[in-house]
Amino acid sequence: MSVASSLPHDAARLHVTGAARYIDDIPTPKGCLHLAFGMSPVARGRITAMDLDAVRAAPGVVAVLTAEDMPFENDVSPSNHDEPLLAEGEVFYVGQPVFAVVAASHLAARKAAKLGQVNYEELEAILTVDQAMAANSRFEEGPRVYSKGDAAAALAKAPQVIEGSFEIGGQEHFYLEGQAALALPQEGGDMVVMSSTQHPTEIQHKVAEALGVPMHGVRVETRRMGGGFGGKESQGNHLAVACAVAARATGKPCKMRYDRDDDMVITGKRHDFRVTYRAGIDAEGRVLAVDFVHYARCGWAQDLSLPVADRAMLHADNAYLLDNIRIESHRLKTHTQSATAYRGFGGPQGMIGIERVMDHAAHVLGMDPVELRRRNYYAEAADGGPSAPRSAAPTPPEDILDPRKHVEYASRGSVSEVSQPGVPAAPKGAQTTPYGMEVEDFILHGLTDRLLETSDYAARRAAVAEWNASHRLVKKGIAFSPVKFGISFTLTHLNQAGALVHVYQDGSVHLNHGGTEMGQGLFQKVAQVAAARFGIGLEMVKITATDTGKVPNTSATAASSGSDLNGMAVKAACDTIRDRIAAFLAEQHQSEPAEVRFEGGRVHVGSESYAFAEAVERAYVGRVSLSATGYYKTPKVAWDRIKGQGRPFFYFAYGAAVTEVAVDVLTGENRILRADVLHDAGASLNPALDIGQVEGGYVQGAGWLTTEELVWDGKGRLRTHAPSTYKIPACSDRPEVFNVALWDGANREETIYRSKAVGEPPFMLGISAFLALSDAVAACGPHYPALNAPATAEEVWRAIGRARDGV
Amino acid sequence: MSLSIRLTINGAPRDIALEDARVTLLDLLRERLALPGTKKGCDRGQCGACTVIVNGKRVNSCLTLAATLDGAQVTTIEGLATGDRLHPVQEAFIEQDGFQCGYCTPGQIMSAVGLIAEGRAGDDPERIREGMSGNICRCAAYHGITLAVQEATRRMAEAEKGDAA
Ligand code: FES
Numbered sequence: 003m004s005v006a007s008s009l010p011h012d013a014a015r016l017h018v019t020g021a022a023r024y025i026d027d028i029p030t031p032k033g034c035l036h037l038a039f040g041m042s043p044v045a046r047g048r049i050t051a052m053d054l055d056a057v058r059a060a061p062g063v064v065a066v067l068t069a070e071d072m073p074f075e076n077d078v079s080p081s082n083h084d085e086p087l088l089a090e091g092e093v094f095y096v097g098q099p100v101f102a103v104v105a106a107s108h109l110a111a112r113k114a115a116k117l118g119q120v121n122y123e124e125l126e127a128i129l130t131v132d133q134a135m136a137a138n139s140r141f142e143e144g145p146r147v148y149s150k151g152d153a154a155a156a157l158a159k160a161p162q163v164i165e166g167s168f169e170i171g172g173q174e175h176f177y178l179e180g181q182a183a184l185a186l187p188q189e190g191g192d193m194v195v196m197s198s199t200q201h202p203t204e205i206q207h208k209v210a211e212a213l214g215v216p217m218h219g220v221r222v223e224t225r226r227m228g229g230g231f232g233g234k235e236s237q238g239n240h241l242a243v244a245c246a247v248a249a250r251a252t253g254k255p256c257k258m259r260y261d262r263d264d265d266m267v268i269t270g271k272r273h274d275f276r277v278t279y280r281a282g283i284d285a286e287g288r289v290l291a292v293d294f295v296h297y298a299r300c301g302w303a304q305d306l307s308l309p310v311a312d313r314a315m316l317h318a319d320n321a322y323l324l325d326n327i328r329i330e331s332h333r334l335k336t337h338t339q340s341a342t343a344y345r346g347f348g349g350p351q352g353m354i355g356i357e358r359v360m361d362h363a364a365h366v367l368g369m370d371p372v373e374l375r376r377r378n379y380y381a382e383a384a385d386g387g388p389s390a391p392r393s394a395a396p397t398p399p400e401d402i403l404d405p406r407k408h409v410e411y412a413s414r415g416s417v418s419e420v421s422q423p424g425v426p427a428a429p430k431g432a433q434t435t436p437y438g439m440e441v442e443d444f445i446l447h448g449l450t451d452r453l454l455e456t457s458d459y460a461a462r463r464a465a466v467a468e469w470n471a472s473h474r475l476v477k478k479g480i481a482f483s484p485v486k487f488g489i490s491f492t493l494t495h496l497n498q499a500g501a502l503v504h505v506y507q508d509g510s511v512h513l514n515h516g517g518t519e520m521g522q523g524l525f526q527k528v529a530q531v532a533a534a535r536f537g538i539g540l541e542m543v544k545i546t547a548t549d550t551g552k553v554p555n556t557s558a559t560a561a562s563s564g565s566d567l568n569g570m571a572v573k574a575a576c577d578t579i580r581d582r583i584a585a586f587l588a589e590q591h592q593s594e595p596a597e598v599r600f601e602g603g604r605v606h607v608g609s610e611s612y613a614f615a616e617a618v619e620r621a622y623v624g625r626v627s628l629s630a631t632g633y634y635k636t637p638k639v640a641w642d643r644i645k646g647q648g649r650p651f652f653y654f655a656y657g658a659a660v661t662e663v664a665v666d667v668l669t670g671e672n673r674i675l676r677a678d679v680l681h682d683a684g685a686s687l688n689p690a691l692d693i694g695q696v697e698g699g700y701v702q703g704a705g706w707l708t709t710e711e712l713v714w715d716g717k718g719r720l721r722t723h724a725p726s727t728y729k730i731p732a733c734s735d736r737p738e739v740f741n742v743a744l745w746d747g748a749n750r751e752e753t754i755y756r757s758k759a760v761g762e763p764p765f766m767l768g769i770s771a772f773l774a775l776s777d778a779v780a781a782c783g784p785h786y787p788a789l790n791a792p793a794t795a796e797e798v799w800r801a802i803g804r805a806r807d808g809v
Numbered sequence: 810m811s812l813s814i815r816l817t818i819n820g821a822p823r824d825i826a827l828e829d830a831r832v833t834l835l836d837l838l839r840e841r842l843a844l845p846g847t848k849k850g851c852d853r854g855q856c857g858a859c860t861v862i863v864n865g866k867r868v869n870s871c872l873t874l875a876a877t878l879d880g881a882q883v884t885t886i887e888g889l890a891t892g893d894r895l896h897p898v899q900e901a902f903i904e905q906d907g908f909q910c911g912y913c914t915p916g917q918i919m920s921a922v923g924l925i926a927e928g929r930a931g932d933d934p935e936r937i938r939e940g941m942s943g944n945i946c947r948c949a950a951y952h953g954i955t956l957a958v959q960e961a962t963r964r965m966a967e968a969e970k971g972d973a974a
């Protein structure tokens with residue numbers, strides 16, 4: 003049995019020998035040309051003159067492209083067709099590509115790009131939340147509002163009201179492999195593109211649009227990425243489209259990769275948010291009402307900002323049953339990089355809002371913050387395990403067949419294009435989220451108990467208090483935070499996947515599916531599923547590059563959905579072939595197909611048993627098809643994002659963390675001393691890979707909230723565009739003591755082997771590090787520290803002042 | 810002006826003509842010598858992805874000018890295994906799950922080989938973390954990386970003892 007085992011990554015040996023190839027490692031075909039962009043130095047302006055003669059004359063330059071040279075569409079947006087690849091008369095952020103240089107080498111292209119003479123009439127740029135609000139510069143007509151109960155009335159009646167506002171910084175993906183693409187022109191105007199992307203279908207679509215060919219004229223291949231984290235869901239479009247257009251124009255293969263600086267300056271990042279809150283609480287710590295306002299800085303183009311901001315709203319409750327809540331969300335348009343997907347996709351920003359409220363309430367009431375949280379938890383699911391499937395109300399078919407051209411169906415950005423009618427309501431009396439979804443699988447009561455025990459929370463909390471009472475210069479803090487994260491694409495139709503499986507005459511299996519590998523171990527997990535279905539060893543299964551020519555119309559590998567969707571699709575394909583072989587052998591042996599068993603590398607039928615390869619050979623000779631596609635669509639989900647009602651998620655993934663920190667009172671310098679994590683991966687398909695995801699998620703989440711600070715100056719220039727100025731957690735920043743365990747329950751929903759998605763949820767465990775810093779700072783004075791994120795040493799130092807002296 | 814240097818790369822001597830005196834060792838390896846196992850993460854000495862061993866010491870190959878290396882011995886990730894037999898550090902990275910996306914891995918492994926040779930860290934996790942802190946892993950596989958370095962250090966020390974005995 004190959005599922006549920008801790009096997010290393012599929013490409014482990016390739017990785018440790020340096021043989022694993024990324025885009026820039028693929029030997030380039032002869033005559034390959036290289037691209038670089040000339041970029042805007044101003045945040046907002048009109049192009050008044052463009053003289054590119056010096057660029058054209060530079061050594062090695064073969065061609066220079068501007069917006070006018072784009073033969074068809076000049077657009078790389080995954081949503082709103084508002085993002086020209088090359089600027090069209092106006093520029094909207096510092097770093098925006100204005101022209102592209104095609105040259106004999108990467109260096110020649112980069113050098114030549116610096117020679118462009120472009121004049122701009124500078125216009126006033128909108129950079130901050132306040133500027134955008136004042137100018138009413140936004141996406142969508144006004145704020146989105148989701149609500150439940152009557153927050154205003156409940157606030158008016160509440161015994162006590164707390165309020166505040168805090169800033170939550172963005173985050174640079176810093177996938178260690180920068181963006182890259184390679185376009186190879188084919189006969190008849192077709193194009194093959196190798197891309198470091200989480201979304202090959204989107205690349206295929208945008209390239210086809212730019213070349214004016216049907217999607218069948220473009221094939222996109224992705225073997226692996228050197229990290230993605232959301233930053234390769236839409237941000238690779240630029241390079242792929244530019245390479246394809248240049249390859250079409252020159253007839254030569256074209257490659258592009260961003261240097262690190264350019265990557266950081268050009269590409270979108272996590273949305274930074276301001277969250278303001280008013281919460282009504284009672285003396286027991288019950289949160290009676292909350293009113294949130296989210297201000298998301300989306301940058302200059304829409305990209306995926308609407309679903310990101312939606313998901314922030316959908317996580318404004320986190321683990322807490324709130325009867326009266328209102329969430330107002332402003333999606334602000336600013337002259338900065340177009341903010342994009344990043345692990346958690348807005349969920350973390352929404353979640354930290356309510357965690358802040360809990361923290362603030364506990365401080366005001368002088369209550370233990372864990373106890374206060376538990377009092378507000380959703381009720382525990384009656385049974386932790388699988389339940390009998392309930393018949394859902396029938397949903398009318400979705401009307402997604404609008405013949406309008408260029409709709410971004412396969413993108414999460416297409417929210418405004420597709421309506422979702424017929425959303426069924428949760429049953430009466432059920433505990434529901436602010437968006438009307440019943441919470442049926444809550445396990446945080448039990449999970450919290452276990453974590454508090456294993457982390458020795460109570461004793462350590464007392465020890466921290468004791469330490470703080472006797473130390474003036476170093477204060478300690480400890481904090482607990484839970485995670486409840488919704489799994490599924492909120493754009494319902496994206497919750498589908500396909501797979502293609504071939505079994506060859508010798509019993510070896512070739513496997514392809516729509517998901518992409520970026521280090522999360524998806525390929526390994528999916529191969530385990532295939533091996534288990536056929537009852538064979540993993541060495542018999544070959545996982546091949548994601549390829550739009552093999553599996554079409556795929557969704558991005560995002561929203562943590564990779565294994566859930568693709569695992570099921572692969573299972574379906576394998577089962578089709580298995581059933582065919584079983585039927586064939588059963589007939590030969592006068593047995594029943596259901597009695598044919600595939601296990602231990604053999605196929606058992608009646609009293610007979612064949613090696614798998616032998617059974618396959620017999621089936622082949624018996625003219626049985628040994629190739630099949632598989633398809634899966636997630637059941638139960640239906641969502642109306644305008645009303646904010648429905649069931650956007652198939653299920654929730656849970657987790658919790660306890661973090662302890664120490665803070666130097668004079669400088670604000672700080673350190674994570676210990677972190678304990680308990681995370682729910684359902685019945686894990688591969689515990690070793692899942693633990694890796696949990697650890698990595700925690701560290702990346704803590705990095706976002708502590709050291710990773712993005713700074714733009716008054717001219718809209720990103721000042722932190724290299725690892726020297728943007729501090730990513732290093733090996734030495736990892737908590738000194740770091741205990742990570744998986745919760746041992748199964749998913750109550752019927753997912754692949756009852757596992758749960760694990761890519762994004764653990765990211766939010768890092769919130770406990772932020773809260774622990776807040777706890778340490780609170781030990782410095784009587785006032786609430788009102789910490790902003792990231793809590794850099796400087797911010798911690800400022801907060802110490804606030805704790806001492808009040809704001 | 811063209812400049813000629815002699816390097817021993819993964820045990821094999823190579824005479825190399827450099828048209829550009831400013832070419833880095835990293836670009837030389839990746840673009841001229843078809844050794845793309847050494848990765849480019851930042852190209853400015855800040856991430857460690859390009860770490861190789863030069864004359865027994867670990868260096869960031871993106872900061873090292875090839876022209877300054879005449880006569881040097883260079884070991885890259887491609888030259889670490891002996892035939893099919895992996896180096897103990899490579900083995901330990903597989904066993905301890907010392908990576909996710911794998912992009913930092915060649916640099917981490919070469920850095921670990923250098924660190925172990927320096928003999929500064931022993932198998933003390935705190936000092937290993939410090940000694941490996943020049944190698945960023947964005948996937949944050951740090952736990953596995955630390956364990957792998959510890960494990961390899963021990964195994965190599967034992968093997969040495971075995972050899973001496
Ligand atoms: S590429 Fe050399 S240190 Fe980053």
Ligand code: FES
Nearest residue numbers: 909911946947948
């Ligand atoms: S494994 Fe991805 S950067 Fe280290």
